[in-house]
Amino acid sequence: MALRERPKPFAGLRVTDLSWVGVGPTVAKYLADHGAEVIRVESATRMETLRRAGPFTNNEPHPDNSGYYANFNSSKLCVSVNLKHPKGATLVKRLVAVSDAVTESFTPGTLARLGLDYEALREVRPDLVMISMPLFGQTGPWASYMGYGHVLQAAAGFNHLTGWPDGEPIGTGVAYTDFLVPHVGALALVAALDYRRRTGVGQYIDFSQFEGAIHALGPAILESTANGREAGRLGNRDPEAAPHGAYRCKDGRYAVIACFTEAHWEGFRAAIGRPDWTDLERMRRKESRLREQKELDRHIGFWCAERTAAQAFKAMRGNGVPSGIVKSPEEMHRDPQLRHRGHYRVLTHPTMGERTYDSPAFRLSKTPGELTKAAPLLGEDNERVLKGTLGLSDEEYTELLMEGVLE
């Protein structure tokens, strides 16, 4: 058994990935990392945004040096096709005819203008599963709005709900929805593929990143619609826990502590040596502690100021208190747990060398995923896909090259 090759979930599935930037490529990455043959279609005439965005190896901006691009595109192939050339669109149509799924994230209407929308593509592949995933969906007054995950998080409520009550709506510091909605989109796509596996029926998915993101805020929406009350940002407090927060330690790093239960609180008391203030009547039960958060934070601030974050974390976890350290990217790379789990996979790229890639947050026991290769160079697989998969002759291929179709 151990010697037998373990099957990959999506073995035999081919995906034409017309998407770009963060969300679409992350959706297709799930399929690629679990065995599908995912072929990215890009073009130097309309360069994939992230190939122009750093971090670049050796600080040298080049389409094949971007770590931002690479991380979203492990295990994939890449062909370069100029979609604006009539022969380019025809070529993509031929590729779709032998594909099972198409992913795309253009502004609504773009693919229709190229003759590559779902209606056109299902003619060459009737059981196709296709997902479109622009910011705001295919219809409505905002359908043509442009933007990035960093501003979509604002529309979707994450700024309003991140920061301190007396401060500005800071937001998460990252293009947050780019790292939330791909999972929602992938759920829809894989569910549709499973339906196709069971029934043979394909379909089209109109995915609005905005509409997917809102499901991460469920209770806050109901606070508004059922209670007529606006949820706000609470800094690091939690309405159900006391103490609850991030505390600056002697070494300038932050420790987090969360006491939701009386058992957590007793562990917390033990961790800090049961000082007298923790035995005050108003500190004994969570309901009253919730009113004493300022004082709790002050005491914990003093305690943490005398310890490193690692010492604080050790004392807390040793007593069963939910706790941790606010880890920097550097610490994430050194994190013993992530190392044990092999979360960051090292893959060798022809121009970027050995680089780390994120892997899925889950492991399948019998048909595990695998990051099979580093991100592709622009047009790296032109010959393999166009001659091999589509069966173009050497002459046809050369003609396309000469006519600039493969730019």
Next chain:
Amino acid sequence: MRAAAERAYNSRVPERAASPPLPHPDGPLSGYRVVDLADEKGQLCARLLGELGADVIKVEPRRGDRTRANGPFYRDEAGRESSLYWWAMNAGKRSVTCELRLDAGRDLFHRLVAAADAVIETSAPGTALELGADPRSLARANPGAVVVSITNFGQTGPFRNLPATDIVGSAMGGHMYLNGCEERGPVRTTVPQAYAQVNVQAAVGTVIALYARGANGGLGQHVDVSMQEAMANAMDNAQQTWDILGINNHGPGSGRMVSGRQGPRYIYETTDGWVAALQMGGLMGPSANAMIDWLDEAGEAGPLASPEWRARLEVVQPLEEHEQALLVATMARFCRSRRKDDLVAGAQERGAGWAPVYSPREIVECEQLVAREYWVRVRHEDIGESFVYPGAPFILSATPWKQRGRAPHLGEHNDEVYGGLLGLAAGEIARLRRAMVI
């Protein structure tokens, strides 16, 4: 929104019928059954599977699932059936009670698993065994079942047994380091996002494992999901920036640090809130001229209206710090006297990707979502009310998503599930009740 306007708006949202869960034979996952033992780390995952057609059965102890005590509560009245958290995360599921700590309870649970395709559970690694909910016991009960275990740090590794909650996931997952502000340090999102992230990522793992049954002779398998890893996947490009450049991206979150470089602030105050306008709000780059024209028409472009500035901004050249400050100050002044929706519409018209900073209430009122008939009105026939819930997160042309009604009462479906599905006689169900198994 004033009460009358709210009623008028709400009346446009079609109402779903009573007696949940509503049937959903047309979903892509119809025909599947999911047993849900999960806490905050897995309830949304199971709910989404249900909205795609799976029959989701929430298994609770007789005293009720712990998360029924999570606030906020409807009308602030705490109670087993009034948690808005519970409503949001468990809508459209069925609920049965079952004491897994009793032998008879475990037997009953395994009969349920035998009729299921997936089990979602969130117990700490190692502790599922005593509940009979460990992968081996479940595989014995049903070799075809996909068993999804969602934990703080995963099933293996030195941190596997550490206690954690949402803020710990945000901190140990590296996400919190990238936001906050200098004076007050890192900050988490008030509505728990480590929980949200691990739920949606676990849902992907679940459907991949269901799909894999086709390649794997119909066998199920164990899906081991880590909240820390889910959050680590939300670090934007900070992971690669450290790997490639040896630089730690960091907060403050009001700007955007990418590839080791801190960008200018991107949120600006307006007369009625805030707008988000990344990269100088388009004052640099291909939209620069159109944006400067806009400011100029209002007489607020200042020196930027000069041909030199225009030429410079259009091609994006690195700016000196005082030049950046001029652009930010110009943006801030322009926004401060205008409404956010007007600013967004104006900027979008000119090719700049702005968005409003919306609160939950403003999201509910958002014209885009209303135009797409996003919201669904869910009837709570038990209290004679109905409320607006988030609608389809995706529109599938052949197998639609469907909201399936309110969250279940504790044990509401005991008879239906144990009698109808498992075929237990009424006397047997009564006996299990007396023995305090259900």
